Structures are given as structure tokens and as C-alpha cells.
Amino acid sequence: MAISYTEEKTFIQADIQELFLSVGWVSGQYPSRLYKALMNSSTVVTAWDGNQLVGLVRLLDDSEMVAYMHYVLVRPDYQGQGIAGKMIEMVKEKYKDYLYIEIMPEESRNAAFYERHGFQVMADGVAMQLCNFGNRQ
Template sequence: MANEGIKFTDEKCFTQAQVERLFLSVGWVSGKYPERLYKALMGSSMVFSAWDGDRLVGLVRVLDDTSMMAYVHYVLVDPEYQGQGIAGHMVEMVKQRYADYFYIEVMPEESKNAAFYQKHGFEIMSDGVAMQICNG
């Protein structure tokens, strides 16, 4: 947990170029569509971000219904900054912000990431199944 010097915010103060760089740094295909990605983030209910000076090094996107359910959609940290507790800190910010909601949900796209979320209090749904339509 050596994230000294990292600043966290819920202000959407990032630029399209900063978002593109961060998403491409982790190899996410959405980084190849910077205009759509930026628009999606700006339209999101909440975005928590982590900064090293003016460098965007981490981001969590949350979609919510304003009362009952919050869905954590993205959790990503620049590979050069991984292992410093940045993602965990941002997830804890989400839990704090949405503490009065009935549900905070996440769908890790890779099952290997389930342990990270379990460490932060998430439980695997006993009868849940992930589903999607991909129009891309």
C-alpha cells in the first residue's frame, strides 16, 4: 500500500488524451475509441480517478440508478503503478460513496480478478450468470 503521492478525486477532470493513454496502457480495446470512451465516462454516474501529478494512473467507473443499485464497470490502473493499492483504494471509495445503496455490483471480465473483489467484500452470486450482447 505505497500509494503516497497519489491523489484521488471524483471530479471528471481528465482529458480525452489522458483517458486514451490509460486504457491503452492496460490493453483495453475501448482505448482505441477515445471519443466514445471519453463521452461514456463523462456521462457516467461517478468516476473516481487516481493521479500522479498530472498523469492519470487509475480509474473506476460507476453506473447507478440514484437509489438502489450501483454497478462498478471499470477498474483499471496503469501497469507502472499496479501493486501500490491504488485499485483497492478506489474500490473502497466506491463502497463509501454507495454505502446506503442496497447493492454494489461488479462483473469482473476475467475470473482471475474475482479474488481482488472478494478481498474488498464482494461475494460471488450463488446463482448469477454474466450475459451480454456485443455490438462492436
């Protein structure tokens, strides 16, 4: 079956939880919070194989200058088929008039993937994070 893509937030909480847990992301352990976060995000691009959610990209933006891409994921059994690349190209088209689209890959091994899509490592940048999970449900 052909993969279809949409920006419509037609997913349900169970779809999201299953997708996030399929890639081992801790976010999937907080399905109601994750669902709420995605519903309140600026843009969510999803990839579907029929009625199965197989990929997702989320962005937060300031409506004019900067869009932050977060949550780029594809189910393991669908990886290597160009799904993430297609979603990123959709994001690049949607945000082409913004000054920046930024991504902070959580694993350095993923940097080459983003470089293939035109992203560059910031010359003097460093990733930083304050981790609060475990504090609240």
C-alpha cells in the same frame, strides 16, 4: 510522489485513451466515445500521480438502490500499490446506503481481488454480454 484521488471529471480525452490502452482494453481505440461515456457516467473516481492519470473506476447507478461498477483499471507500472483498492473503498463509502454495488469482472482471475474488498460471487449468477463493437464508430 503521492497518489491523489478525485471524483471530479478533470481528465481529458488523451488521458483516458492512454490509460485504457496501457492495459490493452479495446475501449481505448474509441477515445471520443469513451470520453463521452465517462463524462455521462454517474461516478468516475480517478487516481493521479501529479498530472498523469494512473487509475480509474466508473459506476452507473439508479440514484437509490443499485450501482454497477465498471472499468476498474490501473496502469501496469502502478499496479500492486493499492490504488485500485483505495478507489474501491471510496466507492463503497459513497454507495454505502445503496442496497447493492455490483461488479462483473471480465476475467475470473480478478474475482479474488474483489472478494478481498467484501464482494461475493452470486450463487446462481452468470455473466452475459452482447458485443456490438465493429458495428459503429
